[in-house]
Amino acid sequence: MTPLLEVIDLSKHFGGVQAVQNLSFAVREGEILGLIGPNGAGKSTVFNLINGVFRPDGGRIVLRGTEITGEPPYRVAKHGVARAHQIVQPLAGLSVLENCTVGACFGRENLPLTAAGAVAREVVDEVGLADQADTIAGQLTTAGKKRLELARALSARPYLLLLDEVLAGLNPTETERMIDILRRIRGRGVAILMIEHVMRAIMSLSDRIVVLSLGTKLAEGTPSQVANDPSVITAYLGDARLMQEAGKS
Amino acid sequence: MWRRPFPWLIAIVALAFALIPYFGDDVQLRESLLLAAIYVILASNLNLMIGYAGYVNFGNIVFFGLGGYVCVYLVSEWSWPLLPAALAGGIFVSVLALLFGLGILRLRGAFFALATIGVSEAIKQLVTNFEPWGGATGIYLSLEAYTPLGGPMQALWTTYLLVIVVMAASLFLSYAIKNSKFGLGLLAIGQNEDAAATLGVPTPLYKSLVYSTSGFLPAVAGGLYFFKTGIIEPNSAFNLGLSVEAIVMVMLGGQGTIIGPAIGAFVYEEMRGILLTAESFSHFQLVIAGILLLVIVMFAPGGLVGLVHRRWPVTRRWLE
Amino acid sequence: MIVILASVIDGVLIGAVYGLAAMGLTLIWGVMKVINLAHGIIIVLGMFALYFLATGLGLPPYGAVPVVITLGFVLGVALYWIAVHRIIGQPELMSLLATFAVNMVLVGLGTALWSTSPYNVPVSLPGVSWRDYTFTGTHLMAALLAAVIAGLLYLLLYHTRVGKAIRAVAGNREAAELSGIPTTRILAAAFGLGVALAAVSGTLIATMFPFTVLSGEAYQLKSFVVTVLGGLGNPAGALLGGIALGLVEGLATPFMPVSWIPIIEFGLFVLCLIVFPRGIFALSKA
Numbered sequence: 001m002t003p004l005l006e007v008i009d010l011s012k013h014f015g016g017v018q019a020v021q022n023l024s025f026a027v028r029e030g031e032i033l034g035l036i037g038p039n040g041a042g043k044s045t046v047f048n049l050i051n052g053v054f055r056p057d058g059g060r061i062v063l064r065g066t067e068i069t070g071e072p073p074y075r076v077a078k079h080g081v082a083r084a085h086q087i088v089q090p091l092a093g094l095s096v097l098e099n100c101t102v103g104a105c106f107g108r109e110n111l112p113l114t115a116a117g118a119v120a121r122e123v124v125d126e127v128g129l130a131d132q133a134d135t136i137a138g139q140l141t142t143a144g145k146k147r148l149e150l151a152r153a154l155s156a157r158p159y160l161l162l163l164d165e166v167l168a169g170l171n172p173t174e175t176e177r178m179i180d181i182l183r184r185i186r187g188r189g190v191a192i193l194m195i196e197h198v199m200r201a202i203m204s205l206s207d208r209i210v211v212l213s214l215g216t217k218l219a220e221g222t223p224s225q226v227a228n229d230p231s232v233i234t235a236y237l238g239d240a241r242l243m244q245e246a247g248k249s
Numbered sequence: 250m251w252r253r254p255f256p257w258l259i260a261i262v263a264l265a266f267a268l269i270p271y272f273g274d275d276v277q278l279r280e281s282l283l284l285a286a287i288y289v290i291l292a293s294n295l296n297l298m299i300g301y302a303g304y305v306n307f308g309n310i311v312f313f314g315l316g317g318y319v320c321v322y323l324v325s326e327w328s329w330p331l332l333p334a335a336l337a338g339g340i341f342v343s344v345l346a347l348l349f350g351l352g353i354l355r356l357r358g359a360f361f362a363l364a365t366i367g368v369s370e371a372i373k374q375l376v377t378n379f380e381p382w383g384g385a386t387g388i389y390l391s392l393e394a395y396t397p398l399g400g401p402m403q404a405l406w407t408t409y410l411l412v413i414v415v416m417a418a419s420l421f422l423s424y425a426i427k428n429s430k431f432g433l434g435l436l437a438i439g440q441n442e443d444a445a446a447t448l449g450v451p452t453p454l455y456k457s458l459v460y461s462t463s464g465f466l467p468a469v470a471g472g473l474y475f476f477k478t479g480i481i482e483p484n485s486a487f488n489l490g491l492s493v494e495a496i497v498m499v500m501l502g503g504q505g506t507i508i509g510p511a512i513g514a515f516v517y518e519e520m521r522g523i524l525l526t527a528e529s530f531s532h533f534q535l536v537i538a539g540i541l542l543l544v545i546v547m548f549a550p551g552g553l554v555g556l557v558h559r560r561w562p563v564t565r566r567w568l569e
Numbered sequence: 570m571i572v573i574l575a576s577v578i579d580g581v582l583i584g585a586v587y588g589l590a591a592m593g594l595t596l597i598w599g600v601m602k603v604i605n606l607a608h609g610i611i612i613v614l615g616m617f618a619l620y621f622l623a624t625g626l627g628l629p630p631y632g633a634v635p636v637v638i639t640l641g642f643v644l645g646v647a648l649y650w651i652a653v654h655r656i657i658g659q660p661e662l663m664s665l666l667a668t669f670a671v672n673m674v675l676v677g678l679g680t681a682l683w684s685t686s687p688y689n690v691p692v693s694l695p696g697v698s699w700r701d702y703t704f705t706g707t708h709l710m711a712a713l714l715a716a717v718i719a720g721l722l723y724l725l726l727y728h729t730r731v732g733k734a735i736r737a738v739a740g741n742r743e744a745a746e747l748s749g750i751p752t753t754r755i756l757a758a759a760f761g762l763g764v765a766l767a768a769v770s771g772t773l774i775a776t777m778f779p780f781t782v783l784s785g786e787a788y789q790l791k792s793f794v795v796t797v798l799g800g801l802g803n804p805a806g807a808l809l810g811g812i813a814l815g816l817v818e819g820l821a822t823p824f825m826p827v828s829w830i831p832i833i834e835f836g837l838f839v840l841c842l843i844v845f846p847r848g849i850f851a852l853s854k855a
Contacts, residue, residue: 051447077449089447091440093505102437105430106449113430156449303662307669352843358661359604360842363793366606367835370786374832439660493673500666533681539673546666547655 002065004029004191005050005081005160010059012049019045021215023059027160032182032192034206034223036199038235041212043195044086047162050193051083052076064159080108082158084149086165086195092138096129096148097121099137100155107156120155127151127181143174150178154185161185163194167201179205203227211235255507255569256424263417267410276405283409283477285518286416290470291491292498292510293419297463299496300504301432302456303439304358308368309467309495314486316342316468317475318376321388324476330397331408335472342468343461350457357442361456373487387482394476408477415470422466423507426459427569435459439505490535494521497538500545503554507569512553575702577819582704582712584815586773588808589715590788591795592722593766599802600739600759601657603664607648607672608767609789613679615641615771616780620690630692630776634714637772638765645764649757657756679782689779711773718769719808722762726804735759739802767792787831794838797845 003026010023020042027033035043048054050061052073061069063079071079082103091099100120104111111119124133127147132140137148146166153161163182167175179201186192196202202209203223211219211226213235219226226232266286270279291313298306319338323329329337353364377385398404426432434455437445446452475481494517502513517538524534549556558565590612597605605611615637622633652671656663694706726732737745738755746752774780774788795814799806814834821830 053443053447073443073446074449074451077447083447085444085447089441089444091437091444093440094436098433098436102433102445102450103448105433106437106445106451108449110449113428113433116430152448299662303660305662305665305669353839356842359665360797362665363604364839364842367790367793367831367838370790371832371835374828439662496666496669533677535677536674536681537677539670539675539677542673543652543667543670546663546670547652550659550663 003027004064005193006060006062007046007050008060008062010046010049010061011057012045012054013057019215020049020056023212023215023217025210025217025220027191027193028207030186030189030191031207032186032194032205034202034209035193035195035212036197036202036209036226037212037218040214042215043212044164045215046212047083047164047193047195050076051081051162074106077107077156077158078110080156080159081162082107082153082156082160083162084146084153084164084166086168088142088145088149090137090140090145090148093136095134095136096140096151097124097133099148099152100124103152103155104157107158109157116155119157123151123155126184127154128177143170146170147178150181154190158190161190161192161194163192163196165195165197167196167198175201254567256421258508259417259420259424263413263420266416267413270409271406279406279409283412283474285515286412287470287474288495288498288514288518289416289511290412290419291467291495292502292514293416293423293507294463294465294467295495296423296499296504296506296510297426297435297459299499300506300509301426301435301439302459303442304354304456304460305362305496306365306460306463307362307492307496308365308372309463310487310489310492311369311372312342312346312464312467313471313474313491314376314481314483314488315345315372315471316464317471317481317486318382318388319468320472321390321475321481322382324394325388325390331473331476332411335411335469335476338472339465339469343465346464347457347461350460351453354456354460355453369487369489369492373483373489376486377483383482385483387480387486390476390479405477408473412470412473415466415473419466420507420511422462423510424569426462427507431455431458436505493535494538497542497545499552500542500550501552503552504550506552506554509552509554516553571700571702573820573823575699575704576823577816579704579708580815580817580819580822581812582708582815583777584812584818585712585715585719585808586770586777586811587788587791587795587814588799588811589718589773590767590770591792591799591807591811592719592804593763593770594792595796595799595802595807596766596804597760597763598796599804600735601653601756602661603653603657603668603760605760605763605767606665606668607675608792609785610672610675610679611641611644611764611767611785612771612774612788612792613780613782613785614644614675615768616775616784617679617683617688618768619772619775620688623690623692630690631710631714633772634718634769637769638718641765641768642761644768645761646757648764649760653760654753654757676782676785683782685781685783687779687781690775692776705777707776711777714773715770718766719804722766722804725762731755731758735762790831790834790838794834794841797838797841 005027008024010020012020037043049056052071055070068076068079097120100123101116104116104119124130127150129147129151140148150166167178170178182205206223209223209226210217211232218235219229219232266282270282295306295309298304316338319341320334323334323337353361376382382388392401395401395404398407434450437450438452438455442452498513498517499510501517503509545552554568557568594605594608597603618637619633622628622636623630648671652667656667692707694710696703696706697709726736734750734755737750738752742752791814795807795810798813799810
């Protein structure tokens with residue numbers, strides 16, 4: 001089965017720092033692939049390389065058989081990749097609904113305005129922002145903004161969702177809710193590549209996990225395989241408690 | 250009609266503009282309304298860049314001046330009728346802007362703004378040295394140019410009406426774009442260009458398109474205006490102060506709204522009129538405009554319309 | 570041939586002053602991502618400062634240099650608090666318009682006070698002769714002072730605590746804030762420095778050439794060209810870029826009418842923006 005996304009031998013350096021080095025992994029259709037690693041491991045850089053914010057120095061990125069290496073972000077979006085950022089980027093002056101309409105208009109399906117509005121409304125309902133549909137995005141709470149970030153990405157009806165720490169800073173109820181939403185998204189066949197530090201969540205959500213350290217792949221496998229991998233435990237030595245948590249799930 | 254009263258409002262206002270001086274045969278009123286209409290045209294189209302896409306075009310007067318030159322040149326040297334000549338000016342400027350924009354608009358907001366600062370001066374210098382367009386002296390229109398329109402007196406009225414049409418067209422254009430997919434993309438760019446790109450908005454293309462579009466109607470208006478004036482030369486065509494004033498008008502009225510720039514144009518014109526007659530202030534026109542702009546940017550970035558929206562939120566629905 | 574060489578060398582001397590001006594612009598950008606559109610009029614204020622200090626107060630011309638640096642710094646800090654502080658962090662559009670508004674106010678005041686007549690400060694300094702050509706003393710002095718001031722800036726940025734703080738804020742404001750640096754005051758200081766550099770470069774230019782209230786525009790354009798050439802936020806690059814521009818001007822002046830130079834510089838500017846957006850000496854801060 002051809003994977004949905006293939007990252008092949010990817011490399012990127014900034015000045016003297018090698019952020020990503022000869023990284024290879026694949027995301028299968030309809031799976032949730034967790035991307036974890038200590039801080040500075042290069043996880044966000046990988047996202048930036050996939051969706052076109054940076055061009056890789058070497059390697060290839062293939063989506064559904066098509067080369068998307070080095071394409072600018074707006075083209076990658078049309079190929080069916082949508083992203084929710086770690087630091088939320090709402091279109092602050094526009095309403096929640098308008099934000100999602102942008103996603104639906106310019107995403108994979110490239111819909112005209114009215115049709116996009118309909119899709120946006122659906123997605124807004126789904127993530128539970130229906131009562132705030134007309135609120136100006138800048139006025140939402142942080143949790144609301146995070147949900148908007150996700151909703152906007154979903155509105156593009158992507159094949160692949162790049163989620164960058166969508167659970168960060170949420171209280172337990174909000175976290176549970178978000179996990180629910182993510183499971184439902186996967187249920188509809190959208191693949192998810194997610195960066196997360198909330199160990200319990202990512203271990204229970206992910207079908208598979210890739211562990212990154214200092215720009216290279218440290219380990220890959222099911223959550224339990226990865227949690228028991230000695231090299232992974234060593235890499236997280238500073239975060240011993242984190243690994244304990246992971247081992248529990 | 251009451252759901253979206255706005256376009257009808259525009260039509261009514263434009264009609265009023267057109268008919269009142271006409272029926273009173275009031276030449277003085279016509280002249281001041283003509284000037285007001287020109288400012289509305291400049292501000293409205295500039296708003297597409299500043300208010301929608303968030304890009305400041307410091308050289309916006311170039312559209313007006315170049316359009317004027319093309320039109321007057323075609324009428325004077327090639328005996329073209331007015332309307333095609335003015336439209337040709339519009340097309341010439343739009344195409345030029347599209348090409349220039351494709352190069353320049355790959356840049357981010359601040360750098361683009363810097364590039365536009367030098368454009369007007371550079372174009373002014375080029376035109377001053379361009380002999381086919383009369384160099385530093387410019388082009389005079391002989392009275393014969395007005396005969397196809399029924400003589401100079403009649404021509405003045407006709408050009409006036411045409412300028413009103415362009416003004417209405419500018420407001421309709423703002424309205425149409427704002428309610429289109431293109432407009433949504435522009436607004437996204439204006440809010441957060443990186444996020445817009447990640448969402449799939451083709452940012453370089455859209456920016457170039459809006460830059461080009463924002464030049465068309467001012468160029469046509471320039472053609473009409475300088476035809477009516479009868480003479481065009483580099484200083485009047487590329488009046489850099491007007492570029493600055495257009496920016497203040499947009500910010501004063503309310504960038505990003507449709508009617509805002511028009512309101513800004515009117516209010517600013519009124520203020521300027523009052524200031525110029527008060528002797529002591531006439532030298533300080535630029536200073537006052539600058540202070541006004543600073544106050545707006547710091548305390549009321551939404552302009553007059555923004556203030557109305559804040560004070561009476563219900564107006565958000567229909568005052569756009 | 571000698572004429573061209575002499576012109577080039579002279580260009581390099583003047584270019585050092587261009588570099589100094591550009592350093593002010595690039596410093597402000599580097600630290601707070603604001604483009605100071607009042608840069609040109611501040612250069613002009615430096616020019617007029619020399620006029621009033623030298624002819625009005627009878628100060629020896631080069632004695633005005635430290636005075637202008639101090640006054641410029643104070644002005645810069647004031648401008649920061651008046652116009653820049655509130656819009657830091659807002660969309661670029663706002664900071665552009667804010668500094669532009671300051672520019673409008675200052676140009677308006679300048680024109681009202683001093684009209685657009687040319688002013689001149691006669692400064693006589695013995696030149697240095699070489700073969701048939703004499704290098705103007707004032708040009709040599711200006712270049713020397715520009716180099717000295719640039720050197721002092723380097724010392725400030727790399728060998729003092731304030732300088733370290735400025736560089737920290739430039740790199741990552743939040744991190745700097747967290748490590749206890751009073752970032753707002755540092756931003757004000759950086760803006761003050763940038764303005765001081767612009768002002769003193771105006772003073773140096775005034776020792777060499779006559780000027781009007783409107784002279785600032787041409788020098789602002791030169792500063793933009795140099796800043797982009799040298800890489801935004803890179804003071805060393807700005808100095809080198811200034812010298813490079815001076816060199817180009819020196820090469821061009823024997824061959825073309827003066828009025829074409831701004832057009833060429835503008836073309837160069839646009840070219841640089843498109844082809845080398847990170848500057849020729851691209852020390853990329855990805």
